[in-house]
Amino acid sequence: MKFNKEPMIKLKDLKMSYGDKQVLKGINLEVAKGEVIGYIGPNGAGKSTTVKIMLGLVAGYTGEVKIFGQDISNGDVEYKRKIGYVPETAELYDSLTAAEYLTFIGELYGLEYNIVDKKARKLMSMFGIEDVYNSRMTSYSKGMRQKVLLISSLLHNPDILFFDEPLSGLDANSVMIVKEILKELAIQGKAIFYSSHIMEVVEKISNRIILIKEGQIVADGSFEELKHKCREGSLEEIFNQLTGFNEYKEIAENFVSVVEGV
Numbered sequence: 001m002k003f004n005k006e007p008m009i010k011l012k013d014l015k016m017s018y019g020d021k022q023v024l025k026g027i028n029l030e031v032a033k034g035e036v037i038g039y040i041g042p043n044g045a046g047k048s049t050t051v052k053i054m055l056g057l058v059a060g061y062t063g064e065v066k067i068f069g070q071d072i073s074n075g076d077v078e079y080k081r082k083i084g085y086v087p088e089t090a091e092l093y094d095s096l097t098a099a100e101y102l103t104f105i106g107e108l109y110g111l112e113y114n115i116v117d118k119k120a121r122k123l124m125s126m127f128g129i130e131d132v133y134n135s136r137m138t139s140y141s142k143g144m145r146q147k148v149l150l151i152s153s154l155l156h157n158p159d160i161l162f163f164d165e166p167l168s169g170l171d172a173n174s175v176m177i178v179k180e181i182l183k184e185l186a187i188q189g190k191a192i193f194y195s196s197h198i199m200e201v202v203e204k205i206s207n208r209i210i211l212i213k214e215g216q217i218v219a220d221g222s223f224e225e226l227k228h229k230c231r232e233g234s235l236e237e238i239f240n241q242l243t244g245f246n247e248y249k250e251i252a253e254n255f256v257s258v259v260e261g262v
């Protein structure tokens with residue numbers, strides 16, 4: 001296989017516009033096996049757009065996107081078989097049971113029904129939700145749905161994982177489990193692309209942080225490196241500094257005074 005020598009992901013001068021608006025202005029990055037990339041930035045910075053381009057969901061970009069050493073514009077979608085994705089918002093097929101949904105997804109990836117059924121049930125049990133495996137997902141809480149989504153992204157043992165707010169709706173115990181799972185997956189050599197606005201978690205789980213602002217990378221390094229460079233203590237403070245934001249107090253005060261002014 002190629003990806004021993006090649007980086008798992010390589011983006012070269014990636015640009016993307018929607019109409020007149022340029023949302024990616026030349027992203028360059030390489031991701032190696034075992035890297036957990038915290039991909040962060042303000043709302044609208046271009047994070048989801050980058051990820052969707054890599055997933056082959058958005059066309060019209062310029063520059064080069066190589067996944068497992070293969071240029072994805074060559075029309076061969078085989079690379080998608082080794083990718084897992086948890087989108088920020090997903091439409092689960094609510095009227096299905098988790099058993100039906102997960103076995104369906106597994107079969108799409110070419111897994112045998114019995115194997116995927118067993119695996120899905122086991123993973124559900126580890127998340128403490130085995131008892132609802134055969135219940136319709138309409139009856140699920142937000143956290144339970146999120147767990148099903150996480151499981152569905154991992155059933156086929158992908159080599160690259162794209163996670164967009166994967167902890168959304170999870171309770172503190174489940175968050176700890178997922179954080180450990182991510183660590184373990186990275187040790188197994190997976191590359192993980194982790195987008196989130198929860199800076200405390202990004203700080204802890206990422207071995208490399210990439211901060212994107214207005215379609216450009218403005219920081220790329222380990223948390224320790226960014227801390228040293230920015231002379232700040234937390235990733236939240238680094239984020240505020242690098243995105244030039246310090247008027248949160250003023251905005252909050254004005255906000256409350258408008259609320260009170262009714």
Ligand SMILES: Nc1ncnc2c1ncn2[C@@H]1O[C@H](COP(=O)(O)OP(=O)(O)OP(=O)(O)O)[C@@H](O)[C@H]1O
Pocket residue numbers: 018023041042043044045046047048049050
């Ligand atoms: N399909 C689309 N059509 C037009 N504009 C789009 C489309 N998708 C995204 N955009 C614009 O591209 C910019 C980047 O959006 P993107 O979703 O990549 O940001 P993001 O960094 O993921 O933000 P968030 O943190 O809010 O999820 C935004 O200005 C958004 O309005």
